[in-house]
Amino acid sequence: MKKITPTSISKQKAAKTRALPLEVDAARRPPLGMTPAVFLRDYWQKRPLLIRNAFPGFVSPIEPGDLAGLACEEAALSRLISQDREHDTWTVRHGPFDEAEFPGMPRQDWTLLVQDVDKWDADVATVLAAFDFLPRWRIDDVMVSFAAPGGSVGAHVDQYDVFLLQADGHRRWQIDASPNPPLAFRDDVELRLLREFNPTHEWVLGPGDMLYLPPGVPHHGVAEDACLTFSVGMRAPSAAELLGDFVDTLASEADESLRYRDPDLAPPRDPAEIDAAAMGRVVEALNMLRMNDPERLGDWFGRFITVYRSAGVVQGEDAADAGDLEAQLDDGAVLARHPFSRMAWRRSARGARLYVSGQALPLPIKDAPRIANSSLIDSEAYRALSAEGRECLMELVRQGHYQLVDDTDEAGPDT
């Protein structure tokens, strides 16, 4: 038998890496062109992938006019990016825009981008069901862009994974998939555009095609014709954001009497010296904050991640009455989750914790996943909850996280 050495293993790995295609056709395969497990193993956070026919026969659930209308809303986050090709200058304007502006836009070289469109348009939100192979709390939003022919946001790099789904028309994507691409920014434009961009791959995407990019891959997408692109973007808090928020939480909850203490103090060799014993006591004082208690850490993270980068605030309106609510559910009404509510859950030492837009709620283990995974709750789903689960749901209704609707189409953001 051939002896396996570390070198032969790394050669095999290298050969496998080389063999992985950067392009698949998903027409007669699962949506990613492979199973989610294979995608996560081979591509997720590792290398780009162009997926032809990721959504075969895709028809955009939103039209350019709807996007322009949304960009005129006060609460929607929108940007208009235009390029003057001749002078290579760029202009960025932030919404809300005036509806009267759009008919007068030039024929080419501009892009309108609106974030969180999944929160405003329930049909756009349905696209997210295809991304259920990722933790829901990792997904940020569906940003939709409309580009006139030639429109682009310039060559740039993102810090987050993104799935760029071509929803309508055609866009030419160029990417630099080389191992150490140059990442310096131009300092003459408001946008974070790359100073140097050396594409290694180029594709024209049509409706239903999708390009996956891990963080840090330079890319540039130019509209071939008037086109719509959906960017399903992820959220990944930086280590500094995590540490800053965790420490703030621990500090705000800490008892003032927990302090640096030195009952074992001996006469110092030098009164100006911070000696090793003093540093040991500093560590002891920090440990009093119980930074490595898994329950505190879990509760903090659940609360943190369900508010991190949330663009909308959920507010309660009426004092809901459980009897009324049950009667209406029995009459066919449903509870629809507020599109800006974020939910996640975690197993805890005693049952489960449901995290809802920054709060932690204790729940029996059978209820937490049911509520966290239900954007619509009908009478049957309501009755499947325990008494504690129903009480928790009532509280969420009072806070505005669920709203009673007769017709599910009526649910939309109410910020």
Ligand code: SIN
């Ligand atoms: C776009 O939709 O034009 C830009 C999306 C991106 O590059 O991240």
Ligand code: CO
């Ligand atoms: Co990008």
